Each structure stands twice: as structure tokens, then as C-alpha cells.
Amino acid sequence: MPRTDYSDFACSVARSLEVMGQWWTPLILRDLYLxxxxxxxxxxxxxxxxxxxxxxxxxxxxxxxxxxEVYGERDDRYRxxxxxxxxxxxxxxxxxxxxxxxxQTPAGGAPLxxxxxxxxxxxxxxxxxxSQPVTVETLVPVPGPGxxxxxxxxxxxxxxxxxxxxxx
Amino acid sequence: MPRTDYSDFACSVARSLEVMGQWWTPLILRDLYLxxxxxxxxxxxxxxxxxxxxxxxxxxxxxxxxxxEVYGERDDRYRxxxxxxxxxxxxxxxxxxxxxxxxQTPAGGAPLxxxxxxxxxxxxxxxxxxSQPVTVETLVPVPGPGxxxxxxxxxxxxxxxxxxxxxx
DNA sequence: CGCCTGGGTTCTGTAACTGAACTCATGTAG
DNA sequence: CTACATGAGTTCAGTTACAGAACCCAGGCG
Numbered sequence: 001m002p003r004t005d006y007s008d009f010a011c012s013v014a015r016s017l018e019v020m021g022q023w024w025t026p027l028i029l030r031d032l033y034l035x036x037x038x039x040x041x042x043x044x045x046x047x048x049x050x051x052x053x054x055x056x057x058x059x060x061x062x063x064x065x066x067x068x069e070v071y072g073e074r075d076d077r078y079r080x081x082x083x084x085x086x087x088x089x090x091x092x093x094x095x096x097x098x099x100x101x102x103x104q105t106p107a108g109g110a111p112l113x114x115x116x117x118x119x120x121x122x123x124x125x126x127x128x129x130x131s132q133p134v135t136v137e138t139l140v141p142v143p144g145p146g147x148x149x150x151x152x153x154x155x156x157x158x159x160x161x162x163x164x165x166x167x168x
Numbered sequence: 169m170p171r172t173d174y175s176d177f178a179c180s181v182a183r184s185l186e187v188m189g190q191w192w193t194p195l196i197l198r199d200l201y202l203x204x205x206x207x208x209x210x211x212x213x214x215x216x217x218x219x220x221x222x223x224x225x226x227x228x229x230x231x232x233x234x235x236x237e238v239y240g241e242r243d244d245r246y247r248x249x250x251x252x253x254x255x256x257x258x259x260x261x262x263x264x265x266x267x268x269x270x271x272q273t274p275a276g277g278a279p280l281x282x283x284x285x286x287x288x289x290x291x292x293x294x295x296x297x298x299s300q301p302v303t304v305e306t307l308v309p310v311p312g313p314g315x316x317x318x319x320x321x322x323x324x325x326x327x328x329x330x331x332x333x334x335x336x
Numbered sequence: 337c338g339c340c341t342g343g344g345t346t347c348t349g350t351a352a353c354t355g356a357a358c359t360c361a362t363g364t365a366g
Numbered sequence: 367c368t369a370c371a372t373g374a375g376t377t378c379a380g381t382t383a384c385a386g387a388a389c390c391c392a393g394g395c396g
Binding site for chain 1: 171172174177178179180181182183184185186187189191192194195198199200201202203204205209212213214215216249250253255256257258259260261262263264265266267268269270271272274275276277278279280281282283284285287288289290291292293294295296297298299300301302303304306307308309310311312313314315316319320321322323324329330331332333
């Protein structure tokens, strides 16, 4: 049986993972952002197997996160570029990297840091309305227009929302 | 051969994925946050196989993102609770859900929305210093103290950082 | 001619995941 | 006192997904 398809889940995390949650995919997107954008450079940087990279890049192009473009004079040399949806995912990956730096700190410290308009920047998840950082304690989930009893909300739909921050 | 171990990568995204990037793991953390915290409830909500859930929960406990706690009167009924590192990951998953709502919009709209201190909230990645949202264009990667030529930075380490926003 | 580069495809194993059945202890309804 | 339900798993068979190496092809270079 194939790995479970997330696309019918009533959960946006699941549908995001369906297109970027495969093994290697976030690292490929990270490398494209950093300018490692040709097939052989990706193989060399990541150590991913060529067969798998072929499929991952094909899926990313099919899902619209990435496009393939000819470069140079020959018409069989390609570069992979982030499309708007792929570019919009980079800050989320940066926030994930910041989480890794906090909780899975490597020997020697963070391998990569960020700057934003000249100053130091730790990518932090905040609120679109008030710009303050959000935490588990201050983030309250509410059912949206697409809420339904489906995989990913089978149990949640059957009872009022109580998060681990608000319950006993 | 086992799936590639990310833990030696010189990349914080990779080390984050090593503990939360397995298939199902982010959805398990999401459910724990939403209060779906017992073994059978997780099986019912997600449809994950029981054998795999056993391993995933064990890994999460071993990695310190989750702890297992007895509840009720019997001593063989357990509830899984988020530890600080697990709780700190929830905003990142919320930002990922927001990305999914933007780019992989489901029929009927978002299944789950968020509020923050009484107002509507779209979890957005911002800068820790100036609180402004960060985008690919304004986010500049710089080598950190732990930068080295290793898997995940083999190609990057050999040349100056040029991102897809600044090149061509 | 032989080798290098870039971008793949093909092949062979092994590990990961699915799904169903089973265990075991306790509690409860008939 | 038998039957069934609940909670938390374990065991097992079957199918994918992934790793790693080898190979292919076109063009350029020495």
C-alpha cells in the first residue's frame, strides 16, 4: 500500500505536507533559495540519489513550486527556480531552521544565520494583525469555513476545541 | 539502506526535519496541540496505522518533544503531552498551515483558522528585531559560527552566498 | 581518441509504511 | 457469568519508497 495521501485531510498542515513534506523536499527548496539550482550541484550538495532527485524536482514542478529553465547556450542545461508559492515557503523553512538552532543546537553553533534590512534576524512566527510573536499559549484555533468531519479532524469535529494550553 | 540520516548535515532545516520531518510526525504534534492526545484518539483522528504510531510517539518522547503521562485511575492509560520544544514548534506548524491555506486552498476554504488575543491572526514569519514580516527578498543568509563544508553545504561552502533573490 | 560535464535513466536491494489481526487487562451490560 | 467494549499496544504479510551504483547520451576539450 502506498504511503497515505494527505490531500483529502481537513487540515492545512496535511495539505502543505503533501507537496513539501516528502523526505528531501524542504532541503531541495532551501538549496534553490541559496542558489544551488542545477541537478548536479544539488546531488553534490545534498548527497541525494539521482533517481530520487529526478522525481522530487518533477513533483515540485508539477505542483507549481518550482520551474525549470534553460540556461547557457545549449538547450539541454537546466536550472531550477522558485515560483511564488515556493518563494513564500522559504520564510517558513527559515522559522523551522531557527527552531532547530534553539532545540537541536549543533556542535559549533548555527551553520547559517539571517539578516533582514541590515540587522540580525531570527525568523519568528508572529500575528498578521498585531505583529507580536505568537506562542502555543496565545494562539487559539477556531473552526474555519472548510471545517468538516474528515481524516485529520475526525475526533476534533466531534467535540469542542480544547488545546493543550487551555485544558487542565 | 536506511533513509538518509540528516543529523550530520550542516543545516538547521535538516536537523529539524530529523526529529519532526517524518511522515505523520507534524500531524501528530498538531493533534496533541488540539487536545487529541491518547493513542486510540490519534488512530481514529488521523487514520495512521497503530504500529507506526507506536514508533512515532516513541521517537517523539525519546527526542524530548513529547512526554507520556498516566491519566485516570488505572496505571496503564496514557496521554501524550507537548514538552517545551514541542510547544515551540506549534507556531511554525501554524505558519505552514497558513501557507497551505494560501497556496493549496481546499474546496470550502480553510478548515481551521486562528485567533490571537481576541483578533484574527494569520501566522506570519517576521523578524525578531523589527517585527516586520520577512520575505525571500528581504531575508539575507549569512554564514554562522557552525558553518563548515559538510553535507548540506558542500556546494554552498565552496562559493560566496548568492540567493535566488539577489542573482540574475 | 579519450575524458569531462550536465542531466538524467535503469537496476538491485533494503527499509519504511499500510492494514488487518491479535494480545492483554479491566470494566460493564445483559 | 458470559459477551462485549475500551485503551494501548504487538505481530505479521505485502507493497512502496529510498539508497547507491552503474549506465546512457550529447557536446566540448586536449
